[in-house]
Amino acid sequence: MAEYDKWDIRKLEILRTLRERGTVTATAQALLMTPSAVSQQLTNLAKQLGVTLLEAQGRRVRLTDAAELVLRHAAAVFEQLERADAELAAYTHGEVGEVRVGAFSTAVPALVVPAVRALRATRPGIFVQVREAEAAEAYELLGAGAVDLALSLAAQAPSAADPRFTRVPLLADPLDLALPHGHALAAAPVVRLADFAAEPWIFGGSGPWSDITRGACEAAGFSPHQGHSAAGWTAILAMVEAGMGVALVPRMAAVRREGVVMRELAGERPHRHVVAAVRRGAEEGAAVGFVLGALREAAGGLGR
Structure with a gap:
């Protein structure tokens, strides 16, 4: 029988963040941890899995092939957990919920504000919290879990093949x-x-x-x-x-x-191309889906 308890989600999240940020210090900052706590958690994960996850490379560390294999399988787990969270929120709250949106400055008055106004009339139980952020920063916030939806320029966005996110084209401005x-x-x-x-x-x-x-x-x-x-x-x-x-x-x-x-x-x-993105699987949540729909409507109005 498989030992599922050795697959610790929190430790896998730390490993994934290390791959994204590149250093233990940057990982600690992103996850609001100390560098020593990050190192300890990754050491414990390596012992639990029975493989070497990190190799020293000068003052930095690099992920081993075993670590990349672990993260390749973990990506499906994270996606499924996002989907589970989305479905649970829809079941528990229906059309009630909070969606945190990170958007670059010109997108706020042109897209986000009209979308919020429309939702107040059609989905009053959905609260949208807006955070202005530079186009590239919006994706960092999304990846760190600080926002639920990011509005960015396609040129500043990660590749559409990035397994962490689902991208939604909104507007050719x-x-x-x-x-x-x-x-x-x-x-x-x-x-x-x-x-x-x-x-x-x-x-x-x-x-x-x-x-x-x-x-x-x-x-x-x-x-x-x-x-x-x-x-x-x-x-x-x-x-x-x-x-x-x-x-x-x-x-x-x-x-x-x-x-x-x-x-x-x-x-x-x-043109400049504007895209929205959510963590993969989260687009199935009712509240996030309604916000995406309202943003599409606002973008369609600009395009006419």
Whole structure:
């Protein structure tokens, strides 16, 4: 008869987190443990399973092939436990429950708030707790169990093949060109990205928006000259309004300003893709499913 008691879920979670975070210290921080407690738990797990799980690699440790085999089987266990939690919540609470959502800044007013408003009218027993987080950080929070649903940019998200998560495409958000009102091309019949190759561009110095802007311009045949650097849309649009340069702005983030003209680009219009994600198996929970549905509705409204 198999000795099931040696498969300790908590210790397996620690091992999985170590693979994700890379070091004992980072694992301890993620799980709110001490490094010594992490090491002790993993030593105990190795004894229980009768295999070597870690090997020293300089100041770091690496997972052995045996550890990878253990985690490959444990992934199915974690998925099934998420599914069990989801079904139990649906059975116990029906349409009552709390869903914690981590979302990047522009997604909060454009997608999350409309979804919350819709749920108040249709599912008043579901409470949505919102946490603003950078696109990449939202997935870290999801993996650590700090949120139940993450809204992110596809470019910042883990691969769709990542066994920990189920990804749900929500929106292809078009990028429009922001021009100062007095720009010579502000009223042109057709506006193409390549027409602005010689202009000073305004975008962040690093991060996803820098990558998206550079990628869109390079696809149009030029490398943008960064005249000014800013991360917030208020600052970017204020500089455009002042005639300091031009900028790509996602339609979801556009805020009307008197001196800024937003133009839809002709030809191959650049987009940024917005996705939602939950831990694999959790999408079957009633409350999470209703929130996903409301987010899809909100995204569909933006797409029309």
